[in-house]
Amino acid sequence: MRHYKAYCFDLDGTVYRGDQGIESAVAFIQKLQREGIEPFYVTNNAAKTPQQIQQKLATLGIEAPLHHIYSSALVTATYIEQHFPQVKVQVIGSDGIRVALKEKGIHITNDVDVSVVIMGLDHQVDYTKLATACIAIQNGAKLIGTNGDIKFPTEQGFVPANGSFVQLVASVADVEPIFIGKPSPIMLEAIATEHHYCKNDMVMIGDNYQTDILCGIRFGCDTVHVNTGVTSTAQVRLQEKQPTYCMNSLSDWE
Incomplete structure (x- = not known):
């Protein structure tokens, strides 16, 4: 297999499941670092800030x-800043997206009179939040999701x-x-720039064909593609566009 300058790793299902690290991925990343190559982390998870992601990786x-952690929260905040300047937004989401928006000076409110509804994963989501978002959108607000992942793997199974909430x-x-x-290749484009x-210097490594592999x-x-998370190798083999490599886990990398 080729050697690269920039190894870009998905996180959920590739480096860890829930709070449990995937041993083969952690070992591979540590091997790269010993060789002087600092990987990048490209995650659709908008619930955590880069600092929180950094802390979670440290526990593993x-x-x-x-500056090597790229999340959909950061990209979404930049998108709002560029395409919807000086507007009020309603947010369903956790620290990651809220902090990213506030750092861009974007006005967050719970009102239904907003220009944009932004949805990131919110572990405290309830009926009222979802209903308020629906009303705001029917009143003319745009609906923007930090990502479209339907499920992600945990230690117990998929959740x-x-x-799924955006849909x-x-x-x-x-x-x-x-x-x-x-x-969307936006995060990889940001790393390259x-x-x-x-x-040709870069490789995208992930478990989810519909997000990670198509992004690359x-x-x-x-x-x-690694067979450690959302999409099985058998399912990947049915796709029209194939990844450069398929492996059971990163311990198979040679």
């Missing part, structure tokens, strides 16, 4: 610099991810949501 034995609201309000995270890599394919870099 991975020391990750903040609902942000996309619920979209169905009620009868709109098509805008999704910002993977498979900010760290001066060519596409759309960006134009090599991709590695």
